Amino acid sequence: MKVGLFIPCYVDQFYPQVAVASLQLLEKLGVEVDYPLQQTCCGQPMANSGFASLATGCDALFARNFAGYDYIVSPSGSCVLHIKDHLQVPGQEAETTHIRNHIYELSEFLTDVLQVKELPARFPHKVGFHLGCHGQRGLQLAQMSELAAPAFSKPGYLLSLVQDLEVVPLSRPDECCGFGGSFCVTEEAVSAKMGQDRVADHQANGAEYIAGADVSCLMHLEGVLRRQKSPLQVIHLAQILNGQVDA
């Protein structure tokens, strides 16, 4: 099994530690991982702003980088969902279909493909979990509060394997953090307020960390926390599971 690691542009540039943790975690679990060096972005920033027509260059590049792998794995649910829903390259239907069907967000790759049953990780902290809307409702990594359907959570299962980690419940379990791509600047007032409210929910419930499966949400929440000089920190699931955090 050959896995291509997809590290979205802003993770590559601003959160390399999340990418390193994802790579190390997969390697620890015995996966052969390759990072294609010419990758950039999934094209979502243009598409969600109405300019999917400008994303053709990104689409072609993505297909070129990842068509040769059995699986494509990424630590950002939103980018994975974008590829799953929208990747199209004229003349490369077979390649793009393969990619769309074999791209996984990291936690679902761990639970569904690797079927991980134990992890050598310890994280003695109170953790609130912010999954990210595209991972939650789009990729269905966990049951959403909107549906009358049985509860499940793939990232939640993985966190349950971590020693001494306490998950704190939130009053609004899956409310959006307000990032929303270019929404965060075009609708600055509402976006920032959503971030502040999301942070307040974690603070009110005694979390020491906001853990997430989508770096874009974490970047947004971290921006709010730093402005408030709050001791609450953000952390990606991969960093907890990789056990590299100084506990």
Added chain:
Amino acid sequence: MDKLTPKTIPVPDHPAAAAAFQADAERANWHDQALWFIREKRDVASKQTPDWELLRETASQIKEHVLAHLDELLIQFEEKARENGIQVHWAADGEEHNQIVLGILRQHGIRKLVKSKSMLTEECHLNDFLAAQGVEVVDTDLGERIVQLAQEPPSHIVLPSIHKRKEEVGELFHQHLGTEKGASDPAYLTEAARQHLREKFLSSDLAITGVNFAIAETGGLVVCTNEGNADLGVHLAKVHIACMGLEKIIPKAEDLGVFLRLLARSATGQPITTYSSHFHKPAPGQEMHLVLVDNGRSTHLGKKDFYKALKCIRCGACINTCPVYRRSGGHSYHHTISGPIGAILAPNLDRQKNADLPFASTLCGSCTHVCPVKIDIHNQLYLWRQVLAQDGQVPKAKAVSMQAMATVLANPKVYRLAGRSGRFMLRWLPGVAQNKRLNAWARQRDMPSPPKESFRDWYLKNRKTK
């Protein structure tokens, strides 16, 4: 005193209106919490209902069927309704609808009327039109009456005055109904409204109602209210005019068993509305009219990406759950129907005027999953964005920056250079990046701290050289 003309909301600019709404932090928080409370009631009610998801799927399929056979069902409905003694009128648009209503009023020499909740008449701006003709219209739904007295449009389709605090209602009632200055006790104010409306009900010869469901099989219609104001108005009037959009048809009476179970639970978390009033024919000595309004609906039906929005039963669940709506208020949508469903309906009527609305969303998808008829709301928001961008309806600056971003991200070498310089800038000139005027992100949020090396740099050092 009652010839009130709603003020129009001036700027079609959701972000600016939302920022103004947020400026009153106390109200904004209260608004968010009030609507979230209703969303939670909806969650409880839906989870207590056996086979809720099957009900949604059934309702969705019935509505799909209706939209696929709308022409036949409308004809069947019209025939049955006429057989029942209802006078049926067809209106191509809002103007024709208003003229039909005025014609009926003139025929009977009626100059005052009561009206229960009807978003269709709001859409057609009937109140403004009739006021200009010297007709007194009294909205009898309490929330509608409050916004009518405030000379504002409703901010929510189910909870028209949800943006008003009880103190503001007290002041309005003091001015218009003569309640005590400073009184804000809801029971006291409601009693004052009851007395005021009772007098209007008793002195009115004509009642207008909306329509929640029109049954093709029987030619009858169903109106759902919590206040009984539709019934009271109709029973006391000589003439009843029901106004409905074409899409309100359901095939059979038994389909009500699906829709009535979904409607109130989705809307407010109640098992059912207090009143589900069935009108099938005029009472003896009464006249009953029905106005069927197109107003863009048949054009909308022809759009393959967007027609499903016509499945909407106007429960407001998507509005209550929307994290953006809760924090921006209904008036920020400058359209009769606010929130996510409004944002996908409005561009059908006027793309230019409503080009901001599909962007007033994070595409979180909560709307789609509370929708009792499973409209793919967030997907349609995404698709409207594509249409609007193609149409040149997004700000020029955004189009230019998107083109630049697309070029950078399609070229790995350019991307890496841009990334390096971006991180360099952030490290060495944080003042520029953190400038609150130049960078909207930085107004209320810090920028990420830039690492010295990208992941790719790390990877080349730590893996490729092994």
